Each structure stands twice: as C-alpha cells, then as structure tokens.
Amino acid sequence: MRRRDCGAYFSALAFAAAFTSAGSGLANASAAKSAPVLLIVGDSLSAEYGLARGHGWVALLEQRLREQKLPHQVMNASISGDTTAGGRARLGALLQQHKPAVVVIELGGNDALRGLPLSTTRENLTAMSQAAKKAGAKVVMVGMQVPPNYGVSYGREFASLFEQVAKAEKTALVPFLLKGVADRPDAMDWFQPDRIHPLAKAQPVMLDQVWPVLRPLLTR
CATH class of the missing domain: 1.20.5 (Single alpha-helices involved in coiled-coils or other helix-helix interfaces)
Structure with missing residues (x-):
C-alpha cells in the first residue's frame, strides 16, 4: 500500500x-x-440529611432499580426542611421539567414540627396528588407519624390524614416511612443525635417500607 x-x-x-x-x-x-422518570418530592428524610452521599433510602432505591434491571431514572427533588406548602409550590415546575411516570410524595413531617394546621397539610397533599395525576403520573403518598409528646389526639389525626388523602385521590400509600425504625425498642440507637433523622443503617429499612408499594407501579 x-x-x-x-x-x-x-x-x-x-x-x-x-x-x-x-x-x-x-x-x-x-x-x-x-427512561421513565421516578420523581421523589420529599424533605430531609429523603435528602440524605446527615448522611454520606449515596447512603440514603433514595440512593438505595436507585441501586435496587439497577439490580432488578428496571429502566427508571430517579430524580430526587427532596429538600431538607421542606413543608407540604413548599412542595406544592415547586411541583408544577418539576412535573413540567421531568414529566415523571411516578411521583413519590414524602412531605408533612415539617408541617407537624412547625405546628401548621392539619387542614393545610391535607389540602397541600391533595393538591400535589391531583397535579401529579393530571400530568399523567402515578402517585405514592408516604405517611409519617409524630412522637407521643405531641399528644395522642394530634398524633392520631396527623397519621390518618395521609390515608385520607390517598383514599380520596386513589393513590398508593406507604402508611409510615419509619416503621421498623422509630417503633423499635432500641429506636434511639437508629437515629442521629437530633433524634429526628435516621442513621445510615436505618435507610434499607425505610426503602423496604416503600418498595412493596412502589414496585407494582414501575411498569417497563
């Protein structure tokens, strides 16, 4: 040549x-x-507050999706300290930007910590569910509970509002994200010093609360 x-x-x-x-x-x-988008709209419990990056339950969810060869792309739009009002205010832009197939709403805990009216929390969660469904997404409502020192009556009403919204809006429901963590006999050994945010070892337990409810919605 x-x-x-x-x-x-x-x-x-x-x-x-x-x-x-x-x-x-x-x-x-x-x-x-x-790839279908799985949008997480939550607060510090989903934003890895106090944890090394990649150790929160949402990061573990991404790993599980890969392991099970599910094509979904996780967009974690969680913000520490966010309330249902904050989530409601920013949801529209998130829906427009990401066009998610599934929306997981994990908000409400900070409403209780700030003493916001239960009616307001309920209204915001309802509006978020309706907006997500209108955009064509399936919705998972993630429930929360408050410590006993908030009072039995308030605690019962707060916990039940997630079920009420999920039932009214016909969405999937995770009754209590911290089940198996906050209700353990040694619960304080599973939380950071602030006694609000779970440690890394609690994150797989949290994912296992969400997964059985979320998995049926993850169509290929």
Missing part, C-alpha cells in the same frame, strides 16, 4: 471509529432520555 493510500486508509478507520463511538453515545443519551 502506498504511503498516500495508507494515510487515507487509517484516516477512514479513525473516522469510522469516531462515528461509531458518537453513535453509541447518542444511543445511550437517547435511552437515558426515554
């Missing part, structure tokens, strides 16, 4: 390799773009 032909030959090979690589990259990007 002459030198000129040799140069042209290797240039063609380089172009073909680059084209194949670019095509593969475009295919991967296209696949990621077409």
